[in-house]
Amino acid sequence: MAIKLLALDMDGTLFTKDKKVTSENRKALKAAEERGVHVVITTGRPLIAIKHVLEDLDLYNEEHYSITFNGGLVQRNNGDILDKNVMTREELRTIYDIIEPLALPMDVLSEGIVYSLPSRGNRSLYHQANPMLDFVQVPTFEEIPEDIVYNKVVVVIDEDFLDQQITKLPSELYDQFEVFKSREIILEMMPKGVHKAFGLDLLIKHLGIKQEEVMAMGDEENDLSMLEWAGWGVAMANGVAIAKEKANAVTTRTNDESGVAEAVQKYILSQD
Numbered sequence: 001m002a003i004k005l006l007a008l009d010m011d012g013t014l015f016t017k018d019k020k021v022t023s024e025n026r027k028a029l030k031a032a033e034e035r036g037v038h039v040v041i042t043t044g045r046p047l048i049a050i051k052h053v054l055e056d057l058d059l060y061n062e063e064h065y066s067i068t069f070n071g072g073l074v075q076r077n078n079g080d081i082l083d084k085n086v087m088t089r090e091e092l093r094t095i096y097d098i099i100e101p102l103a104l105p106m107d108v109l110s111e112g113i114v115y116s117l118p119s120r121g122n123r124s125l126y127h128q129a130n131p132m133l134d135f136v137q138v139p140t141f142e143e144i145p146e147d148i149v150y151n152k153v154v155v156v157i158d159e160d161f162l163d164q165q166i167t168k169l170p171s172e173l174y175d176q177f178e179v180f181k182s183r184e185i186i187l188e189m190m191p192k193g194v195h196k197a198f199g200l201d202l203l204i205k206h207l208g209i210k211q212e213e214v215m216a217m218g219d220e221e222n223d224l225s226m227l228e229w230a231g232w233g234v235a236m237a238n239g240v241a242i243a244k245e246k247a248n249a250v251t252t253r254t255n256d257e258s259g260v261a262e263a264v265q266k267y268i269l270s271q272d
Contacts, residue, residue: 003268004213005038007067007200007226008260010045010053011183012219013236016256021056028261029057032268038207042067042196044182044222046151047079048112049132065207069109069151070178070190070222071199074206083202085194087150091177095153095189096141098173102165104155104187109133110148117141125185126156155187162187182222196222197229215267217260219243234263 006029008014014021029039039059041050047068054060054077062078074083096106096117105124106117114135116124127135138144155162162185173179178190200214212231216223219239227233227247235247238254249267251259 001210001212001231002271003037003215003232004209005040005200005204005207005215006032006264006268007040007042007196007214007216007230009196009218009220009223010041010043010050012238012255013217013223014041014053014255014260021053022258022261024258024261026057028258028264028269032264035268037268038065038209040065040067040200040203042071042200042216042218042223042226044068044070044152044154044188045130046109046112046133047073047075047077049130052132065203067196067199067203070182070188071195071197071225072151072190074199074202082206083199085191085198087152087191089146089150091191092144092150092153093141094176095173098170099155102168104162104165105157107154107156108144109151109154110145111151113148115144117144122157122161124156125158126154129156129183129186153189154182155189156185159184180221180224182220188222195225197225200226200229215263217263219255232267234267 060077062076064077072085075081100119103120103122105119105122107124107126108115114133115138116135117138178195182188214230215232216226216230217234219236224246233247235243235250236259237251244250251262253259253262
């Protein structure tokens with residue numbers, strides 16, 4: 001069956017290590033679009049943080065779509081929201097009470113604003129990982145505003161310390177939330193059941209596309225849901241082991257070698 005929608009992760013997939021889109025990837029995506037394929041960025045970031053990428057790929061308009069906040073928002077690229085799933089303040093408190101004793105700083109994302117809460121001398125590194133967002137430092141949990149949307153929670157800290165502390169997280173956290181690493185230094189927490197596949201499933205209903213007509217590409221743990229859900233899941237050569245295990249196929253080229261273009265050529269442009 002022909003692919004009608006291409007779901008693309010950014011870091012480690014579409015992006016090179018220096019956060020660029022190669023000319024080969026750009027040409028392949030344009031060719032896919034010319035064949036009527038929807039090119040959909042699926043990311044943990046808010047729309048404002050990917051605006052420059054969408055503009056670069058000529059996708060920043062109402063005719064194109066993105067899955068942001070790991071499936072929490074399904075939206076047109078002009079900002080119109082089609083579906084929204086957010087967290088409650090009670091859920092924030094539950095997360096805080098679990099991670100704070102582990103000296104893990106907490107970042108709460110509310111659209112394009114990040115409320116950063118330190119923990120036991122440890123401060124978040126999120127401003128380094130995603131500098132395009134606006135950061136507000138809050139010394140205590142109570143100072144996180146109450147009248148705002150809570151899209152997700154992230155912990156961003158040194159990789160070795162993060163991996164060490166992840167082993168100490170209780171099962172109740174995993175029972176109540178979607179918990180996964182999206183990069184070496186980033187642990188993310190979403191409402192239970194909200195992930196990239198969840199957002200894509202909502203989007204295809206708006207577009208009248210079948211699940212088997214979706215190809216998804218990714219490299220990390222937060223891509224697993226869509227790699228398994230899509231009709232054709234493609235993991236990057238540089239992806240984590242479990243992504244390669246769950247995908248239908250693995251590129252021979254890495255993100256720095258235009259692995260996206262390789263897959264688009266093989267599974268979209270070469271098909272009748």
